[in-house]
Amino acid sequence: MWTPTEDEKIGVVVCSFRGSVSLGLTLELGETVHILEKCEGWYRGFSTKKPSIKGIFPAGYVHLKKAVVTNRGQYETVVPLEDPIITEVTSTLQEWSVLWKQLYVKHKVDLFYKLRHVMNELIDLRRQLLSGHLTQDQVREVKRHITVRLDWGNE
Amino acid sequence: MRAEKKQKGYATQSDTLRFNTVDSARPLLKSEMLNQDDPKSRPMLELREKLQPEVIELIKQQRLNRLCEGTCFRKISARRRQDKFWYCRLSPNHKVLHYGDIEEFSQGQISHDSLQEKVTVADIKAVVTGKDCPHMREKGALKNKELLELAFSILHNSDEYLNFIAPDKHGYSIWTDGLNALLGKEMTSELTKSDMDTLVTMELKLRLLDLENIQIPDVPPPVPKEPSTYDFVYDFSQQHT
Numbered sequence: 037m038w039t040p041t042e043d044e045k046i047g048v049v050v051c052s053f054r055g056s057v058s059l060g061l062t063l064e065l066g067e068t069v070h071i072l073e074k075c076e077g078w079y080r081g082f083s084t085k086k087p088s089i090k091g092i093f094p095a096g097y098v099h100l101k102k103a104v105v106t107n108r109g110q111y112e113t114v115v116p117l118e119d120p121i122i123t124e125v126t127s128t129l130q131e132w133s134v135l136w137k138q139l140y141v142k143h144k145v146d147l148f149y150k151l152r153h154v155m156n157e158l159i160d161l162r163r164q165l166l167s168g169h170l171t172q173d174q175v176r177e178v179k180r181h182i183t184v185r186l187d188w189g190n191e
Numbered sequence: 192m193r194a195e196k197k198q199k200g201y202a203t204q205s206d207t208l209r210f211n212t213v214d215s216a217r218p219l220l221k222s223e224m225l226n227q228d229d230p231k232s233r234p235m236l237e238l239r240e241k242l243q244p245e246v247i248e249l250i251k252q253q254r255l256n257r258l259c260e261g262t263c264f265r266k267i268s269a270r271r272r273q274d275k276f277w278y279c280r281l282s283p284n285h286k287v288l289h290y291g292d293i294e295e296f297s298q299g300q301i302s303h304d305s306l307q308e309k310v311t312v313a314d315i316k317a318v319v320t321g322k323d324c325p326h327m328r329e330k331g332a333l334k335n336k337e338l339l340e341l342a343f344s345i346l347h348n349s350d351e352y353l354n355f356i357a358p359d360k361h362g363y364s365i366w367t368d369g370l371n372a373l374l375g376k377e378m379t380s381e382l383t384k385s386d387m388d389t390l391v392t393m394e395l396k397l398r399l400l401d402l403e404n405i406q407i408p409d410v411p412p413p414v415p416k417e418p419s420t421y422d423f424v425y426d427f428s429q430q431h432t
Contacts, residue, residue: 051234068401
């Protein structure tokens with residue numbers, strides 16, 4: 037029978053799932069899902085890209101991440117447990133990506149390449165932070181670099 | 192490790208149940224793990240392929256925008272001492288190519304009111320390039336390798352040609368890509384390939400941001416048997432989102 041999940045709340049899709057079962061959710065590699073309930077090796081939940089569509093998917097197709105849950109139950113909110121600067125960099129990169137593609141279509145060449153460069157730097161800095169291999173000092177340094185670039189982008 | 196005793200990729204259902212806990216995904220065989228940055232792995236190639244159609248649309252939009260801005264072209268002739276100039280641009284609704292002679296080279300855009308001639312896009316039958324162009328084939332035509340690589344022509348109304356010499360390789364790519372796009376054909380320039388690579392590579396990196404430090408299986412994990420019940424805990428059927 038289906039039971040609400042306690043600790044399994046957020047997952048990242050490690051293999052695309054075509055949703056080829058009854059009520060299956062189609063999922064793409066890299067998507068984030070919120071998990072509501074589980075049963076016999078299946079999860080039921082939704083993709084953060086399309087939260088109104090609920091469906092089931094195999095537990096083995098997602099990698100679980102730690103999360104903070106508030107208001108447990110049907111209308112709970114789930115937030116990944118991570119350094120807020122990581123969350124900020126991730127969401128900024130997604131926003132800038134939209135802008136970046138517009139710069140391409142409008143042929144604003146200089147800005148297009150500048151932004152690409154900064155985005156690549158941010159991706160790299162974020163990767164360094166997530167590696168867990170940095171000393172306290174290095175972490176501070178990396179965060180400083182990140183802030184500089186986020187500020188640049190916001191202009 | 193239990194996994195080693197199995198056929199690659201095929202665990203039994205009970206194993207799937209055992210391994211799918213909070214602490215670990217199913218332990219992957221060494222052969223199933225891959226470096227997320229390996230661009231040739233199957234999941235990477237599949238995702239790249241999936242991203243391509245959207246990117247092609249972007250490239251097409253960009254090319255057509257460039258054509259709408261228009262370009263100043265040279266008319267090259269062995270007989271003239273000075274080159275003459277003409278301007279060509281696509282109408283905003285993509286239905287008409289406006290063109291006309293201009294006095295001198297123009298960096299900026301020329302409005303289509305000042306361009307006297309036009310070709311309706313629907314009348315364009317084909318685009319030819321290089322040595323197939325009439326202005327490259329006529330006797331006494333100035334022909335050298337550089338010019339051949341910049342020459343293209345539009346065949347319209349079954350027997351009329353509009354001949355172009357692109358200002359540079361970049362302009363040649365933009366115009367031939369753009370014209371091919373208007374004709375519903377594939378954009379085949381090196382520039383398109385390079386733009387595709389730039390755009391897809393970034394898109395891929397962004398899609399994989401949340402998979403940092405996470406192993407991606409090379410082959411799809413087994414799908415468990417369908418659940419014996421669809422009697423869910425939560426009912427969302429009243430929601431109108």
